[in-house]
Amino acid sequence: MISSKIRLFVYLSVFWMSIGAGYSQVWHPVSSNVTFKIKMLGAEVIGKLSGFQGTIHFDPEHLAQSVIYGSVEAQTIDTDNSLRNRHLKEKEGFFEVAKYPTITMKSLKIEANGEGFIGTFALTMKGITKNIRLPFSFINEGENAIFKGSTTINRRDWQVGGGTIGMSDNVEVSIVLNVKK
Numbered sequence: 001m002i003s004s005k006i007r008l009f010v011y012l013s014v015f016w017m018s019i020g021a022g023y024s025q026v027w028h029p030v031s032s033n034v035t036f037k038i039k040m041l042g043a044e045v046i047g048k049l050s051g052f053q054g055t056i057h058f059d060p061e062h063l064a065q066s067v068i069y070g071s072v073e074a075q076t077i078d079t080d081n082s083l084r085n086r087h088l089k090e091k092e093g094f095f096e097v098a099k100y101p102t103i104t105m106k107s108l109k110i111e112a113n114g115e116g117f118i119g120t121f122a123l124t125m126k127g128i129t130k131n132i133r134l135p136f137s138f139i140n141e142g143e144n145a146i147f148k149g150s151t152t153i154n155r156r157d158w159q160v161g162g163g164t165i166g167m168s169d170n171v172e173v174s175i176v177l178n179v180k181k
Helices: 004-023 082-090
Strands: 026-040 043-049 053-057 067-073 102-113 116-125 128-141 144-154 170-180
Touching: 053 170, 102 128
Parallel strands: none
Antiparallel strands: 026 043, 026 053, 026 170, 053 067, 067 102, 102 116, 116 128, 128 144, 144 170
């Protein structure tokens, strides 16, 4: 027989956990802008990815309960150059979109950082998952909000581009999400 103190403890624990889970606000993506910049032979190449889908449970007052997950389709890569796009999508050593169709990010931890936030995310690309830190801002406008963040990653960590001569290892990734409750 379970003592009344243990039963009370279990009820209170379940109650507090359910309240904590209710703190994170659910945001639905309305539009997105996922871009990257990389230097190739000294020239800046700018590209974008589209088709963002995500699940966002975020409340700046309850970061421990917040979770952000998002994905884009690798097939949507666009650098404003059809020959380069085909190369990036199809060539071994680049994105190989037939084999690795989705790029995903899932938050592992979100912390306050001055006026903004820093998220530790598991970024999966080409079947390889590495943790990255992504500083971001959250602008809440009532029923609507905007997430903006950018970070620099090393393309070689995900085996993208191999030893391509003249290609920088550093890629600046920027994400802007317009969301609503």
